Amino acid sequence: MEEQKEMKLKVDKTVWKEMFRYLSIFKKDFLILCGFMVGLAGMDIVFPLLTRYAIDNFVANGDYNGLTLVGVLYGILALGLGLIVFLFIRHAGKIEMGIVYKLRKDAFEKLQRLSFSYYDKNAVGWMIARTTSDATKISETVAWGVVDLVWGATMMLGVSVVMLIINWKLALVTLITVPVLAVVSVFFEKKMLVSYRNVRKINSKITGLFNDGIVGAKTTKTLVREELNIEEFQDVTKDMKKTSIRAATLSAGYLPMTLFISAVGTVLTLLLGSNFLMDGALTYGTLVLFITYARQFFDPILEIARIYTEMIGAQAAAERVMGLLHEKEEIVDTEVEEKEDYGKIHGDVTFENVSFFYKEGEYILKNFNLQVKAGETIALVGETGSGKSTIVNLACRFYEPSEGKILIDGEDYKKRPQSWLHQNIGYVLQAPHLFSGTIKENIRYGKLAATDEDIIEAAKVVHAHDFIMKLEKGYDTEVGEGGGMLSTGEKQLISFARAIIGKPRLFFLDEATSSIDTESEAKIQKAIEEVLENRTSFIVAHRLSTIKNADRILVIDQGEILEEGNHEELLKKRGHYYELYTNQFVEEAGREVLKGKVV
Structure with missing residues (x-):
């Protein structure tokens, strides 16, 4: 897990400058709010003056x-005070909700763009x-x-001015404790920031454990890890x-x-003021x-x-949210005009001396070369970790080559918008x-402009229509979170329909039939062949029986092509592919025999 770089252990102006940029969006409401707070402070100052006058x-x-x-x-x-309080609470609430909305919107948009x-x-x-919690903390x-x-600053300034005008000596005695408060604040600053940062970090761990516990509930139960998970959660919550x-x-x-120091200031005011009163230099009302102002002056300080x-605590949250919003996007469109019409993709895909690593120095591919003609079906087979899925992810531009180039229709795909490629995938x-x-909404997710007829047609092509119509609400059936209301095979059929509804020029199947039962696989195998016709396609295959009709089969090992050819050619070579195919054929035949005996 990649954690946020820690900032200096103090209230960081850069962070808060960024936060107040969000506040500037509500400039009008904020100025109105500031007016209310100045008015509120003014009324708080006038009340003691009225009392003095009365006495x-x-x-x-x-x-x-x-x-x-x-x-x-x-x-x-x-009455005016009550009205102002009502108005400022309403405006402050509006600003709070607006900021959290904007933060979450920006964060979500950023997550969509990140690689x-x-x-x-x-x-x-x-x-x-x-x-969620970090954005809420910031907005509040x-x-x-x-x-x-604003209220505190106005109140302190107003009270100070009035006290200095009435009796500057007594005013200075009242204000003498302010430097002491500043020293105390500096002392506590560093310690509080460290603690609140740790609180926010652990809060994220707890959120992660909740997420893992919910998403992985079935795995937890099948592995009987309930007690271990509870112990782990208890450790983190402790x-x-x-x-x-x-x-x-x-x-x-x-x-x-700060309360004690302010009380000392009030006591000093009372003692010296009493002496002034006894000497006749001060009236009872003054x-x-x-004494009232001394308390009121220190109320804003408190x-x-x-x-x-709260700012110390919120800064830890702000650092993390800003870290997300400023996260560098590894795949960006450079020197590209988004509005330019680049035309439709023909389908030629070329890897030119492509090298790639997830962790620097640990290459998955090294000087990898491959040329795929438009409409050609390429199957990738090999052991787990050999680089099959990496090749597909690079072709889709989910990642970009560390070295070398990938060409689509003879043009480096970095010179075209990501959307141009992804809309054709x-x-x-x-x-x-x-x-x-x-179900209808999930299929339409592949093409938002699709009509109901388009959706039904796509479902029929992948043989999903029949099982959908057997459901009580048909295409209007709710699939549940993550498709939990459907079987794995049914979810896969829906995902097939979703993928083909946009009529993409490039098609990628990453072990897409491995989770489907043999009967379902047979039903959609012919449909897949129809879908892939005249489309450039890459198939990462676990079941080798599904790639017999591929134009070319590449046997990948440690990022290199060991063997290449169609199904018949590779079987005749009696090499690595031949061993993989015969071993799998024997295993599947054995399972069928055992299944027959069980029946």
Whole structure:
């Protein structure tokens, strides 16, 4: 698994600059929200001034007649405060949902563009965590954190200005603890970031284990691994518990520390203010005002401290999401004009001195050469790991050669858009995958513009129509997640229909009949031959009986062609292919005999 490179152990400006780029999408809503927060801070500042006015002008003089007007003003301000709170919560929620939507949309689009190599190196759980919990963490922090920062900054600035105007000496005493808070913040910063990074990483492991447990439920039960899986999951969750408690402890230590320091500031204000009051340099109303402001001044600091800890936690998530969004795409269209009409693919495929490795230095193919004429059927046989599927994946441009070139109709396929090639490819895998939805929707997935008649025709060609019509809802039958409601053979027939409906010029079958029973195989073998007619095709074969009619059969060993010819020619050579074929024929004949005895 390829993990994210760690960034510096501090609030990284680069990461947050990227995050706030998403916030800029909602610039209008954000500016309105900032206006609400400035208004809210302004009202919070006005309330103590009203109190001061009431105490000094009415309460201290024993004149309560003017308090009615003050009460009315309080009521008006309270109503305005309630309205602003409602509006800012609505706008902040809108921004939060908008950011998480955009993050997930961008992440999903990125996953569609990334090469197969990325999926080879990263577990499904990691990708799911980045697009779900990590994206949620970021959106919450960016939307609500920025709101609180605007309110806090406005509140602190406003309170500071008012206090300095009224009594600058007492104001400086109130503000003297701010540098101490800054030092404490720096101390906690590094430790919290490390802890929250670890929390996010372990969370991804847990997501991955859930995914593996659900997807591999049948394998788990058949191998009786339930207890072992539970133990493994418990180990990871215990680690998560331990790391989360550490992160929470650090946050819990940071917030009380700031609370204590702010309390010291309030006490200092009270002590010095009392002396000023006794000396007649301060009124009762002004003392109450400063004590209220001292508390109000440190409330934003406490809020900023909380936001700070959340930003530390969210930065770990942001690093991971940005790592996905900035992941380099290994296969990209260069010097290509997407809108240019390159015409239809004829079907010639040429490998010119192609070398390829998944891991640098460990070559799967070395100076591999192959020329395939349009309409020719090429079968690839050989031991597991010999390079058969690699040849197919390179021809499909799922991977690109490490060295050498692959030509389609005489042109290096790197000079054409990927879409030009992929729209002309039909691909059927050994393990068919169906998407949640109906049979009709899954077949149409191969050609979105296909009519119902096109879908039925494709199903009939691969002999899937009969079994589909026996189902209660026919083509509208739900296949379940991953096609779980159908048998493996039925799923394979659906995948065949999906592959041919687009009438591709290049066809690839990667051991596509190995999961189908002998009876089903016989039914579709003739259909496959009809489908492949006049189409360039590559067949990776496990059952050699399925490739008798191939134009050329290539015996692959360690990325090299050992033997080449049609079925009859290779049998006459009595070489490697002859041994593979006769051994498999004997094995299959033996199974048929045993089957007959059992019956």
